[in-house]
Amino acid sequence: MTDLLLLFIGSILINNIVLSRFLGTCPFLGVSSKIKTATGMGVAVTFVITLASFISYIVYEYLLVPFELEYLYTIAFILVIASLVQFVELVIQKTSPVLYSALGIYLPLITTNCAVLGIVIINVNSKYTLLESVVNGFGTALGFTMAIVLLAGIRERIQSNNIPKAFKGFPILLITAGLMALAFLGFQGMIK
Amino acid sequence: MDITQIIIPTLLLGGIGLVLGLILGVAAKVFGIKVDEKITIVRDLLPGANCGACGYAGCDQLAKAIAEGKAPANACPVSSAASKEQIAQVMGVVADKTEKQVAFVKCNGTCEAAKDKYEYIGVKSCKQASLVPGGGQKSCGYGCLGFGDCVKACQFDAITIVDGIAVIDETKCTSCTQCVVACPKSIIEMVPASSSVRVRCNSLDAPKASKDNCSNACIGCKICIKQCPVDAITVENFLSHIDYSKCIQCGKCAEKCPTKCINIYE
Numbered sequence: 301m302t303d304l305l306l307l308f309i310g311s312i313l314i315n316n317i318v319l320s321r322f323l324g325t326c327p328f329l330g331v332s333s334k335i336k337t338a339t340g341m342g343v344a345v346t347f348v349i350t351l352a353s354f355i356s357y358i359v360y361e362y363l364l365v366p367f368e369l370e371y372l373y374t375i376a377f378i379l380v381i382a383s384l385v386q387f388v389e390l391v392i393q394k395t396s397p398v399l400y401s402a403l404g405i406y407l408p409l410i411t412t413n414c415a416v417l418g419i420v421i422i423n424v425n426s427k428y429t430l431l432e433s434v435v436n437g438f439g440t441a442l443g444f445t446m447a448i449v450l451l452a453g454i455r456e457r458i459q460s461n462n463i464p465k466a467f468k469g470f471p472i473l474l475i476t477a478g479l480m481a482l483a484f485l486g487f488q489g490m491i492k
Numbered sequence: 493m494d495i496t497q498i499i500i501p502t503l504l505l506g507g508i509g510l511v512l513g514l515i516l517g518v519a520a521k522v523f524g525i526k527v528d529e530k531i532t533i534v535r536d537l538l539p540g541a542n543c544g545a546c547g548y549a550g551c552d553q554l555a556k557a558i559a560e561g562k563a564p565a566n567a568c569p570v571s572s573a574a575s576k577e578q579i580a581q582v583m584g585v586v587a588d589k590t591e592k593q594v595a596f597v598k599c600n601g602t603c604e605a606a607k608d609k610y611e612y613i614g615v616k617s618c619k620q621a622s623l624v625p626g627g628g629q630k631s632c633g634y635g636c637l638g639f640g641d642c643v644k645a646c647q648f649d650a651i652t653i654v655d656g657i658a659v660i661d662e663t664k665c666t667s668c669t670q671c672v673v674a675c676p677k678s679i680i681e682m683v684p685a686s687s688s689v690r691v692r693c694n695s696l697d698a699p700k701a702s703k704d705n706c707s708n709a710c711i712g713c714k715i716c717i718k719q720c721p722v723d724a725i726t727v728e729n730f731l732s733h734i735d736y737s738k739c740i741q742c743g744k745c746a747e748k749c750p751t752k753c754i755n756i757y758e
Contacts, residue, residue, distance in 0.1 A: 363508065369501050376508060383512035387519055394523035405549075465623060 304435050310491050311439030317415050318447040319477075319484040324415025328448055329473060331406060338452035341406045342445025346438070348388065348410050349419055352381050353437025356420045357430050377420050385411045415444055451477060530559040533582050537575045538568055541647055545569045545668035558583065569593070570666040592685040593667040595650075595660050597642075599679050600692040600753065601635040603656040606706035617641055622676040632705040634694045636679055645674035687736045689746055693753040696729040703751075710753040716745035 315321060318328045324345075331341045356377050364370055389407045393400045400407075410416060419440045423433040454476055463472055535555035542550040546567050548557060557563035558579065565580040612621055612629035618641040627633040636657040643651045643658065650664035651671060660671075662685060672680045679694045693710035695702045702709040712730030724738035725745060732754065734745075746754040 359508070363504065367500055367504055369504060372501055372505065376505060379505070379508055379512060383516055386516055390516070390519045390523045394525055 304432065306491055307432060308435050308439040311436050312443040312446065313484070313487040314490055315440070316443040316447055316484050316487075317419065317440045318444055319481040321418065322481075323418040324413055324444060325477075327406070327409065327413060327415075328444075328451065329470075329477065332448050332452040333455055335449060335452045335456060337406075338448045339445070342441075342448050344406045345410055345413065345415065345444050346441035348381070348385055349416050349441040349444075350434060350438045351388070352377075352384055352416050352420055353423055353433045354430070355384060356380050357423065357428075357433045360424055361430075373421065373424055374417075377417055381416050381420070382411050415440075447480070451480065454480075528559050530582060531555050534558050534579055537571070537579050537582070539570050539575075539666075541570060541666075541668070543570060543647060543666075543668040543670055545666075545670070570668050593682040594662045594665040594685045595667065595669070595671050595680050596683045596690060597636060597658045597660060597680055598690075598692060598694040599634075599636040599657055600708040600755070601630060601632055601657060601706045602708070605708040606635055606656075607631045618674075619676045627677075632695055632697070632702070632709065634677065634679065634696060635706065636677065641674045641676065642671035642680060645670040684736050687734075687739060688741050688757045689734060689739060689743055690755060690757060691732045691734055691753060692755050693731065696731055699730055702730065708751055708753055711751060713750060715748050715750065716754060719744040719748050 311317075317323050318325060327341055327345070332338045359376055359380055360370075360373060364373060364376060385407065389400075392407070419437055423436055426436075428436055455473065458472060458476070467475070532555075535552060538551040538555055540551050544550065546554045546563070546569065548554040548563070551568075554563060554567060558565060558567060561583075565583045565585055566576045568576070568579075571579075608629045609626055609631050610629055612624065614620055614624065616639050618628075618637045618639045621628045621637050621639055628635075628637045630637055638653050638656040638658065640651075640653050640658065643653060647668070647670065648664050648666050650661045650666075651658050652661070653659070658671075658680075660680075667682060669682060672678075672682065677694070683690060691710060693702075693706075693708065695706070695709045697705065697709075699711040699713070702711050710730070710732050712727050712732065714727050714732075716725045716732050717727060721742065721744070722738050722740055724735045724740075726733050726735070732745075734754075743756050746752075746756045
């Protein structure tokens with residue numbers, strides 16, 4: 301149990317997917333202009349990564365390993381993730397139009413989000429069990445949500461600041477993201 | 493090499509794909525919600541360039557807004573009159589005829605007319621050059637820098653840089669306003685396509701400075717105001733403005749303009 305808790309906290313803070321592993325930076329920079337949309341993206345990513353961790357573990361363990369086709373995991377996972385996102389989109393569209401319109405374009409965008417594929421591959425390479433994979437996926441996704449919401453909060457504040465002309469827009473955003481990554485380095489020694 | 497090493501992976505991945513495809517197919521049937529037919533029809537009639545000139549995120553969003561009655565049938569500034577009419581028919585309304593607008597570069601400071609203040613060797617982009625002290629290398633601080641940010645912004649190949657300034661091909665211009673947004677000097681303006689007499693200058697400098705900077709500049713002499721029979725011209729901050737709704741395109745102002753900054757377009 302302690303191991304799972306450590307894995308969970310570690311995946312949020314220490315191995316933060318955006319700020320330590322530098323995966324999923326596209327939505328991190330692209331969808332972080334408002335806290336509201338950032339939260340929407342975070343929720344959608346959490347949902348998809350958790351499900352993808354679960355299903356890709358099953359595909360890997362019960363389809364690829366028996367046939368000794370582990371080397372095909374990248375393409376197999378892309379297949380699984382893409383269809384999963386499509387399926388989730390269909391279901392949400394039918395069952396909860398409110399959630400669907402809130403997530404909007406972000407849902408299909410996750411199909412090509414490298415954070416999802418990245419975490420699934422990390423799960424496999426670290427030889428996690430089913431439970432560990434799901435916990436790691438969920439924690440990582442929460443870490444992603446936290447990072448993107450934090451950045452959105454900072455960006456909303458920056459809006460009203462007096463920034464030198466040359467730093468306006470993306471330059472100041474990249475500097476902010478870089479400083480955040482530096483700050484997260486501070487968690488490195490937390491769990492041995 | 494054993495042939496099964498190829499066949500098994502192919503079958504397995506194909507199988508996974510097939511199963512997932514079937515699941516998605518079934519899910520689309522089970523969970524599918526009926527989309528308003530009008531949305532698909534209107535979407536097909538829109539140009540599909542996703543340029544955003546209508547103010548919506550893309551053609552899909554505009555089609556939805558038109559079908560729901562939130563946007564008028566002629567909300568797309570890019571599509572042709574014929575397709576606007578078809579959209580209006582689908583929606584059962586009469587399309588308002590809107591005057592076609594074209595982008596117009598309010599600068600004639602060619603390499604010949606407007607000299608450079610200094611040699612600029614930075615990134616070849618108007619946006620970058622305009623950040624340099626003096627607002628770019630051109631002697632006139634209001635003029636076209638000619639690095640072609642608008643050319644890159646134009647999805648319809650309507651802009652070229654001729655003799656150091658941007659020139660718009662009005663037959664290709666679809667009035668999507670992307671170039672207006674891209675120009676850091678804000679010298680591109682949307683004007684009615686039918687207007688033929690236009691002021692080709694954007695300088696707000698005092699007459700002497702304008703003249704020193706560029707031989708084609710408007711010096712605010714107000715001769716055009718006196719020529720105009722319908723009071724369509726005003727001069728503000730040493731720059732002449734033509735009110736296109738009043739202009740009868742007689743061309744008298746262009747005739748008398750001492751610097752020829754008022755031009756007649758065919």
